[in-house]
Amino acid sequence: MRYDFARINDRRNSSSFKWDGLAASYGPIDDAIPMWVADMDFASPPEVVEALQKRARHGIFGYSFRPDSYLEAITDWLERRHQWRIDPAWIAHSPDVIAALSILIETFTKQGDKIIYQAPVYNFARIIENQGRIAVNNPLRYAHDDYTYTMDLDGLEAMLELDQTFTMLILCSPHNPIGRVWQREELERLGRICVKYNLLVVSDEIHCDLVHEGNKHIPISSISAELAAHSFTCIAPSKTFNLLSMHAAAVIIPNEALRAQYNQALKRLGLDSPNTFGSIALETAYREGEGWLNELLIYLKGNIQLITEFFEARIPQIRIIQPEGTYLIWLDCSELERSCADLELFFAHKARVILQPGLSFGEEGAGFMRMNAACPRSVLEEAMRRIEAALQEIRD
Incomplete structure (x- = not known):
């Protein structure tokens, strides 16, 4: 491989929430392996790093704008990676995807409106409620026999038939934390339902490039x-290229009237000016980062295979929901028969491996934990050994 994903990068004392924020949540834990926060322990593509360093050496950081080449980088990337040709005029901007979700909710719904989300899922309910709207769950369906998830589209349609006051649905695609990459047939039916009941659809597609x-x-x-x-x-290079602190995202809005409303909201909030480094990072990643991404996906495939084989052979009580996308692994720990609080503390304090508790994705996450597989394989192997040893200790 041209790029070194096996290298261990020391992220301590870099204001990393994943590493330096551990103590605030769990107290001091000697030599903990953090696998909770959804960023990667790999260095970003050297092409991006070099472009940022070159701009920093210029030494002047006045007001800037997004050049046409920035828009072209986005359109070229979407066509090349996803066979989706868009008009550059459809592209609106945002500091990040979470900000985009908040702005879209505030702009296109009213206080007290009901908005649908599909749990277990990243913190959509909190984002909805922070805007003074009502979050209504259309939970995903979990099949215990083969450890897979599907959308409950029958339930969604029944909900909308009974109550036609819903205004928006927020989709996670690919899905965090379960790792589903929704198939065309699923999305087509979801789309027909939303059009039929006049629902706006906001799709968080931040993991769209991380598809296996x-x-x-x-x-x-x-x-x-x-x-x-x-x-x-809503898209961004942040998850794909580990650029989460760069704050550059895009919202693709084909509808001209809706796009004008969104852009007006950005101006009203003072969020229409770009971050120079974020713009450079996005454009360089989309133009020059494809080789890095292709190698990353190969490395992640090996990590996911290691986790799968280890749990199947050594810890069969923990079941893997096999991810179709993302670098996140959803673990069904229900056979361990521990309370949610005990489960979180077991991994953190007994195994010294920090995982994201399933309950942070809604009550449907009870008995689950989310593991981040985006780390050097040697670190992953050590985490697996620790979990196995901790489970053996409580059995003995």
């Missing part, structure tokens, strides 16, 4: 022209 072999990401706005007129597709 045999799966294909379908942007929600590419499904049909009718759905595109009702939808917002």
